[in-house]
Amino acid sequence: MAMDVTRFPPHEGPVLSVVDMHTGGEPLRIIRSGYPEVMGDSVLAKRRYVRENLDHLRKVLMFEPRGHYDMYGALIVQSEIDEADLGVLFMHNQGYSTMCGHAVIALGRFAVDYGLVKAPVSPETKVNIHCPCGLVKAFVEYSNGKTGGVRFHSVPAFAFQTDVTVSVPGHGDVVVDISYGGAFYAFVSAERFGLDVRTSRTRDLVDVATAVTNAVKSQVQLHHPSGPDLAFLYGTILTDGKDSFSEEPTANVCVFADAQVDRSPTGSGVTARIALQYHRGLVQLGQSRVFQSGATGSLFTGKAVQETRCGDFKAVVVEVAGRAHYTGISSFVQESDDNLTSGFLLK
Numbered sequence: 001m002a003m004d005v006t007r008f009p010p011h012e013g014p015v016l017s018v019v020d021m022h023t024g025g026e027p028l029r030i031i032r033s034g035y036p037e038v039m040g041d042s043v044l045a046k047r048r049y050v051r052e053n054l055d056h057l058r059k060v061l062m063f064e065p066r067g068h069y070d071m072y073g074a075l076i077v078q079s080e081i082d083e084a085d086l087g088v089l090f091m092h093n094q095g096y097s098t099m100c101g102h103a104v105i106a107l108g109r110f111a112v113d114y115g116l117v118k119a120p121v122s123p124e125t126k127v128n129i130h131c132p133c134g135l136v137k138a139f140v141e142y143s144n145g146k147t148g149g150v151r152f153h154s155v156p157a158f159a160f161q162t163d164v165t166v167s168v169p170g171h172g173d174v175v176v177d178i179s180y181g182g183a184f185y186a187f188v189s190a191e192r193f194g195l196d197v198r199t200s201r202t203r204d205l206v207d208v209a210t211a212v213t214n215a216v217k218s219q220v221q222l223h224h225p226s227g228p229d230l231a232f233l234y235g236t237i238l239t240d241g242k243d244s245f246s247e248e249p250t251a252n253v254c255v256f257a258d259a260q261v262d263r264s265p266t267g268s269g270v271t272a273r274i275a276l277q278y279h280r281g282l283v284q285l286g287q288s289r290v291f292q293s294g295a296t297g298s299l300f301t302g303k304a305v306q307e308t309r310c311g312d313f314k315a316v317v318v319e320v321a322g323r324a325h326y327t328g329i330s331s332f333v334q335e336s337d338d339n340l341t342s343g344f345l346l347k
């Protein structure tokens, strides 16, 4: 007997269809259909709307049994900016971020492959992606009808405060740098805790990074010239301390949201880290560095390309480049008698 492979299983409610990709090992679940209309007259207002009205769907798609603790997602929305090809909301295990570089790299390819930009051109097609932090310009390699590597220019990035001392329970006074690359991160060398971003156990890196994040959140007041939606600490990035220019890769591990671990070198983190290095005079404009994920060994390149301002802050435009790959498509359903249908996480 032939199996009907087009048939959906028994379910109630809408079917949520997604395309799954990864960038340097970090997952991106791009929602294709099944979401209700997202209200709001700006991408930031839409981000507030989904947080307040549609958060159950984030849990359905990010949490088990359909996702996992470290799942990451993107919901494509209408942008209010004329130059934008698409708007996007990012989601993770705790809520909705303001910037995500690994997602921009994947979405650049996706936008070209799925016809979100008209008439792709070789050797690169430009895709303007309106993220909650602002307009991000992606450039997607395109030849013989195939998409490839992606580079993007992010929103103005700046060192917010350097050499800030915070008291971290169990670790005493710890000196961190805080920098913005579309989202705020605290940076500290893993060596300060006797750890190594390439070889230490992930659990140990997560514990330390989470303790630093909590300390900075409670002891440092952040602000962003564009307003309070952007003024929160997204995570802590532990580094190998190799901030002075070198041809060799420098490694880091980003722990963000609720102790979620980025498998990639972190696009917004690389952006913030380069802003910090530029601020300290450790890299020059146009000087490219290689950033490696301590988690998977995957690589991004990054460089500061232009000086600019963000309110009163001296800022830089940073270019980050990497590659994303498709891993599959799925259609998710829910059954009303499934007690676990709304999602759960194991800590």
Ligand SMILES: O=C(O)[C@H]1NCC[C@@H]1O
Residues within 6 Å of the ligand: 026, 072, 097, 099, 100, 101, 102, 103, 254, 256, 262, 264, 265, 266, 267, 268, 269
């Ligand atoms: O690449 C990035 O910027 C993101 N990856 C997960 C955490 C950050 O949002």
